Amino acid sequence: MNEASREDPALAAFGIHRNLLFTVAYEMLGSAADAEDVVQETWLRWAAVDLDTVRDQRAYLVQITTRQALDRQRTLGRRKETYVGPWLPEPLLTAPDVAQNIELADSISTAMLLVLETLAPTERAVFVLHEVFDLGYDEIAAAVDRNPAAVRQIAHRARRHVDARRPRSVVSPRQTRMALESFQRALETGDLQGLLDVLAPDVVLMSDGGGIKQAALRPIIGVDNVVRFILGGTSKTEAMIAIDSTVVNGNPALVFRLDGALDGVMAFRVEDARITGLYFVRNPEKLNRVESETPLTLR
Missing domain, CATH: 1.10.1740 (Rna Polymerase Sigma Factor; Chain: A)
Incomplete structure (x- = not known):
């Protein structure tokens, strides 16, 4: 001090x-x-x-x-x-202790933050304060200007909403790393079959360029469409692409560099050992927090 x-x-x-x-x-x-x-x-x-x-x-x-x-x-x-195209949360480079805290890593994952985006603001506040930060209903009521009984109802409704949209199965950090390593290896070698093997049939890719960098203006759905988009994008550039693993929002992710310059960060959602969601942030205004760690905590 x-x-x-x-x-x-x-x-x-x-x-x-x-x-x-x-x-x-x-x-x-x-x-x-x-x-x-x-x-x-x-x-x-x-x-x-x-x-x-x-x-x-x-x-x-x-x-x-x-x-x-x-x-x-x-x-x-x-x-x-x-906003031009899909809006994705701003990725944060996080310390190893965040990844080791399963509760915190899950709550700040890109996939979870996108689920929270589907809640109304007050529902999101109540869910976050109660489920993530363990505040009581009385304390939350004072923060959101509701009575405790109303907050309890909002919390129940928000929890049902989130539970219906969160990943269907729990995946270990090791399984996630293995899926990302397979994806990175297939991407670097242009291995079409490797991509098809690691991506789920109903995989969804969202890319956020913010109208500044080129990105898909709508989510891309289905493994064939996603693979076509990914391989098409890499084949069009003449720049040297480097892909490095990192930890973003407490979860494994990939950093993309073109000719040494930071170009984007890709986060993932993995279920049953296959990738079901890819979230690629290219908007340079959202990449300020991926070079140095941001300290986060639940307490």
Whole structure:
């Protein structure tokens, strides 16, 4: 703790919980840039609070962050309405301890964040706070301006919605790595049969160029269409393509570089040892967090 933190209890408390607050905001928004803005707004409001009136500093800070994230959802929602092509969450390079925390890694995976995108903002907030961060209904009610009984109903509805859309089977990190290694090897060698073997028949590919980089404007569905798109894209470029494995959002992913320059990040959804979802972010405005680790936590 630095000298300023010792002199300022508000700053000290905020510093202790800052990574948690960012994680909450990111899980609600899927955007690191917006999550950082929310954390900054949280600090401005927290600095004006009389700490003697606060019983639980963690819960109070999470409540402020939740309110700010719900406000930010309106702005982000308007941006998504005019977004060019599919909108994908902003990928984050994460530390090895995030990957080892199965609960955290699952909650911030690209596949889960896309499931959360299908919830209404308040439903998403309630689900994230209760299921991921283990806040009680009373605490959540204060954050989302509902009574505890209503929050309980929202939580039940959101859980049913998420359970119906989350991966059908639990896959070990080893199985995921093996699937990605097979995909990477087939892609690097142009092995058509290798791609067909590792991709599920109903695989879906979503690519996010944000209108800045070339990408498919709609999800590509079905193994034949996905393979055709992937091999067609690699054959059209004359640049040297390098593919490296990494860990994004707590899960194995691939980084693509063209002539040494960062070109995109691909995350995956794996079920029954085969890839059912590919999520390729090429929008350069979303690639600022894949070169250095972003600290995340549930506590």
